Amino acid sequence: MAELLEGRQGEMDTYYLVDFENVNRKGMNGSDTLKKTDHVHLFFTDNSKKIEMDIISNCGASEFTLHKVPMGNQSLDKHLIAYLGYLIGFNQKKKCAYVIVGDDKGYDNIIAFLKEQNGEAQISRQLQIVDGKSGKQTKKTGAEKGSKSTGKIGTRSKKTEKTSQAKEELQSEVRRVVEQYYGDLTTNEVVSIVEKHVGEEHWTRNIHNELLSTYDETDAKQLYDLIKPSLNQSVKKQ
Numbered sequence: 001m002a003e004l005l006e007g008r009q010g011e012m013d014t015y016y017l018v019d020f021e022n023v024n025r026k027g028m029n030g031s032d033t034l035k036k037t038d039h040v041h042l043f044f045t046d047n048s049k050k051i052e053m054d055i056i057s058n059c060g061a062s063e064f065t066l067h068k069v070p071m072g073n074q075s076l077d078k079h080l081i082a083y084l085g086y087l088i089g090f091n092q093k094k095k096c097a098y099v100i101v102g103d104d105k106g107y108d109n110i111i112a113f114l115k116e117q118n119g120e121a122q123i124s125r126q127l128q129i130v131d132g133k134s135g136k137q138t139k140k141t142g143a144e145k146g147s148k149s150t151g152k153i154g155t156r157s158k159k160t161e162k163t164s165q166a167k168e169e170l171q172s173e174v175r176r177v178v179e180q181y182y183g184d185l186t187t188n189e190v191v192s193i194v195e196k197h198v199g200e201e202h203w204t205r206n207i208h209n210e211l212l213s214t215y216d217e218t219d220a221k222q223l224y225d226l227i228k229p230s231l232n233q234s235v236k237k238q
Contacts, residue, residue: 011035011037012037012095012096012097013037013038013039013091013094013096013097014037014038014039014096014097014098014099015038015039015041015084015087015096015097015098015099016034016038016039016040016041016099016101016129017041017043017080017083017084017098017099017100017101018040018041018042018043018101018102018129019043019076019077019080019100019101019102019103019104019107020042020043020044020048020051021043021044021045021047021048021076022076022102022103022104023101023102023103023127023128023185024048025052025055026127026128026185027101027102027103027127027128027129028055028058028059028128028129029128029129029130030128030129030130031055031058031059031060031062031129032058032059032060033060033130034059034060034061034062034129035060035061035062036061036062036063038060038061038062038063039062039063039064039065040059040062040063040064040065040129041065041067041083042055042064042065042066042067043067043069043076043079043080043083044066044067044068044069044076045068045069045070045071045075045076046071047071047216047218051066067079067083077104077106077107080100080102081107081110084098084100084110084114084123085114088114088118088121088123095120095122096122097122097123097124098121098122098123098124099123099124099125099126099129100123100124100125100126101125101126101127101128101129102125102127102183103127103182103183103184103185103186104183105183107125108125111123111124111125127183127184127185128185166234167195167198167199169234170194170198170230170231170234171191171194171195171198173230173233174190174191174194174227174230175187175191177226177227177229177230178190178191178223178226178227181222181226182223186223189214190211190223190227193207193210193211193214194207194227194231196210197210198234204231204232204235207224207227207231208220208224211223211224
């Protein structure tokens with residue numbers, strides 16, 4: 001721990017506190033670009049998806065630490081926040097940056113509170129680890145992908161236009177219901193899954209199956225229950 005106090009000439013240490021139960025391996029995107037001044041603290045429980053060795057071995061030159069915490073109601077969140085407070089106090093004599101890697105907007109209230117207590121604290125939340133110089137990557141929504149002009153006017157039939165409109169309405173409705181309970185990363189993923197399968201022969205079942213293969217059983221069930229009314233309504237319109 002003495003190394004934490006030493007600092008490194010000309011560079012500020014950055015601490016990434018990863019809610020692995022929340023973001024899984026996608027939250028580790030960009031970890032291979034990390035430097036010696038970066039510190040990754042990955043928090044997980046027995047509910048978390050399996051942590052592959054390539055995640056641990058692909059964190060660049062950073063200091064990497066695993067924290068297994070007990071299962072329970074928001075147990076991981078509480079332990080992560082407690083450790084963040086510890087780090088801020090431990091490093092109070094030097095300037096550091098702290099990044100919560102998570103898709104839970106509830107962290108934002110904690111960040112705001114900590115900044116009120118310490119106006120100089122550099123604390124933020126993001127969906128994945130990225131090189132600060134590389135900028136953010138954004139996914140195009142289904143509506144944006146579908147809006148590209150083909151240069152041919154009047155070639156689409158009214159039926160095709162109606163189908164396209166129905167798909168966009170469904171994606172918009174799915175986005176609306178999911179983002180009430182989940183962050184941007186999960187919302188975009190679910191909308192992308194719906195967009196991928198809508199129109200297939202057994203598209204509602206295919207959506208359900210891909211949710212199960214993407215998330216743990218509990219999250220997949222919760223997400224499908226959220227969007228199921230929208231899917232059923234879309235089926236009735238077809």
